[in-house]
Amino acid sequence: MAAQYGRGEPVARGGATAPIAPARRIGFLAASAAIAFLMAVAAWVTILGNDHFPTRNLFSLEPVFRAADFAGGLIGAESSTTPAFYKAEEWVEKARLAGETLAMSVAAAGLAGLGALALFMFGARNVMMGSLAPYRSPFWTAPFFLVRALFTVTRAVPELVWAMILVFVFTQGTLPGVTALAVHNGGILGKLGSEIVEGLDTRPMRALRSTGAGRMQVLLYGVLPEALPKFITYLFYRWEVIIRTTIVVGFVAAGGLGTEFRLAMSHFKFTEVTLILFWYLVLVLFVDIVSAQLRRLAN
């Protein structure tokens, strides 16, 4: 199953692992299903228990009326001023912001790609301390654990939280948002890259080793060329996710459509929100198409 599914991240399939007794396997799956079901029940009890809004009553019509009001606002039904989407200058302004958002997403994907590219080989167990390592030494095992820990922490903290933190570090502007996207996605790309290396056909590398190549040479001339095409493919998948998230990072950091969306929402300029959402969808569609074309070029 080589197919990669969905937004960016492939389904990691279990590799070669020790066999598990069938009865225990089924038992584990059944227990997991039971836990998942109980969790769902508990979750809904918590959610509805905390709901002090009309939505609590699933059959009340008030939420429907409120939603209809909001939808009316979006299409400019109740505004006393001219809706934003009837003004040419608003279209141009939002298009400029869409361009800025696109630039931010490319810069973030590029930074994430560069960072992950520099590190991902050092996070692969087989190269650093497994079957492909000529010998074990703390000079190689220590970087392995460090790099893996780095990937785990950067990946587990969402982009938005990184953005909140990095606002304190970088100058006002698009930089905190771009770096936040790069840090989180760099962690994901790094982990995926390491898993690519762990799944590689080892014969070319063994051949290289037998000609007397050192560990660094095996990495550069054996592992990297084999892993790179797949890595680039993942980078494009991630770009599709990043363009969707760039607007979200703009909620806390400056730059692009996200900041504009926040301002328009807090000033109740709902017709501007409509325009921003339009450009957002255009961007997402554009990146999906371009990424698909570039992926084809990479393979």
Added chain:
Amino acid sequence: MNDRAHEGSLGGRGALTAILLIAFAVSLVGVGWEDGLLNSGGLRAVGQIVAAAIQPQLTLDVLSIGARSTWTTLAYAWAGMTVALVIGLPLGIIGSGTLVRSPWARRWNISFARFALAVFRAIHELVWAWLFVAALGLSPMAGVLALGLPYGGILGRIYAELLQDVPDAPLRALRGAGASEWRVFWFGRLPMALPDMLSYTFYRLECGIRSAAILSFVGLGGLGHNIHISLQDIDYSRMWTFVYFLIALVLVVDLWSSLVRRRVAIEQG
């Protein structure tokens, strides 16, 4: 023949490299560096944040808030996933176009469902959250729906693809035995695709945890909300406590999901 194909791919890669480098360079110009890189206290902030990382605030108070908001985040993720399943499963089945036999009806089914799913997943869950909060008020339902729609869109698309990808021979055998398209689906297609569908759903659950944590940014409770408040108070060590809760939660669900996926994969052979 082989050589030419190889050459072609090399040319493609060269062009690709050029495109990537140029795009990246242009985007960096667009980011805007005029005001310098770091905030005036930026370096000091880095020092404080890193120093706080090794001494998170561990008072009983903060820990109990952390535990409670961990459950809130988990509850949002789980409730959101149930909504995602309710949306994704039927639309995915329709979008696979496998329930109908006539080509015309099939194409119509596929394009209708796929379009709906694409719209759901095009918009990020936090943007949905903000729209739902504006429409429904600050109700937990807004968060659950905001998570459920885009995740339903992704699950539906993957389900549709997995249902289309099953091997054809067993299905033909069923049809040859006189089974209706509905029975072919129920006794042939679905059981064959189910392990992969389950696998992907569990994988999405992991992502759902992270998404649920940031949903609380719009004012719904949870870990993200507490991280946000701590940062507004510039209390880095309290922030790290909640960040560690989040990392632990993600790791536990990550582990569980990978254990389940490995066993499902073996079951499939």
